[in-house]
Amino acid sequence: MYLTVLRPRASSAQEVGAAQPVTAQATTATFEQTVTTTGTLTPSVQEDVSFAAAGTVQTVEVAAGDTVEAGQTLATIDTLQLDAALAQANADLAQAQADLADAQESDDGSDAAGAAVEARESAVAVAQQAYDDAAAAMADATLTAPAAGLVTSVGVAVGDTVGSSSGSSGATGSGSQGGTGTAPGGSTGTAGTGSSSGASSSASGTAAFTIVGTDAWTVDVSVGEADVAAIETGDQVEMTSDDLADTVFGTVSEIGRLPSTTQGAVAYPVSVVVTGSPEGLYDGVSVDVSIVTERRTDVLSVPAAAVSTNDDGASVVTLVADDGSTSEQVVETGETSGQSVEIVSGLAEGDTVQYTAFTPGAGRGQVGEQGGTGGQGFPEGFDPSQLPRGGQGGGQGFPEGFDPSQLGARPGQGGNS
Incomplete structure (x- = not known):
């Protein structure tokens, strides 16, 4: 059997809410016009670092996910061969310097003696360069972090053989000029150049370590052609995300002039630089x-709901006087921001206006005076616990002699349907 449980129903006015007169004061506020889009947080600095000297990796001091300071040791290579090369270069330099001293002492002013001195001077210069190179290679045996940041990848392990490579790589900043820019995320940053002591890009294209800065961030976004004209370099930006505890602030740093077209929609790349060094930011976080x-x-404003249009087409409000009386007041409106509208003329700060607002119904499902639950309900002496529970209806129903019509299922008889 099926048991219908009846509950009181609020009146229709309670269910849909009621129109209530409310008042508000004309106050000053800050009005903003904004362009909204989405983007992705990207570190402004990314460094790919590798050994500039050849050798066998002896130690690896950090792992992916570690935070490092500028100058911190990342890894070292075996210096046995480098030690020998440096010692030999030092000996060669000392010998060249001694030979030069002998030539200078033997110089008798003849052309031959002068030529000998010049030759020894050249030999010293060559030996000095060889020594400097050997000393630099020894320094390069210790790979250090070129900047503070987060280690995002480690491409070497103890025992690996690394070869010397030339040239350094790094990405500094993010650019939109010339980028294609797809929403979200905009264009990718332009490659920058940089240098770091003891570090260079891998000859194979795989860096020993990748470090991204955690104190400077950018966001690349795309803005439609209808909105890009309103944006200027230096405009303030607010960014939010479910993954971030607080609002992040920034400024527009660059507006690209080469648009992209996706399914007929034209968009321009715009770069935003995060202001300061907020904590808790991560590479790849999507932000609004x-x-x-x-x-x-x-800006003088009132709730937009307080402004209506009269028969003459003028914007009006209902002005409340000090004695509580009301009158129609013509106003000139300006821009709208959220649920407020600017009042250009017709009101002064502190003026009170009255308008109608709908309030949610308060009586749905309540048992009380309204809805009529005070009449008939269960019959006197009836124990509601005798009613069958869901799934227990095998044979049990209402108690013997009980008339279900007494439940008051009809409106107005106590248990409103």
């Missing part, structure tokens, strides 16, 4: 971006 194109302070 709000670019403030206009901000005005001390």
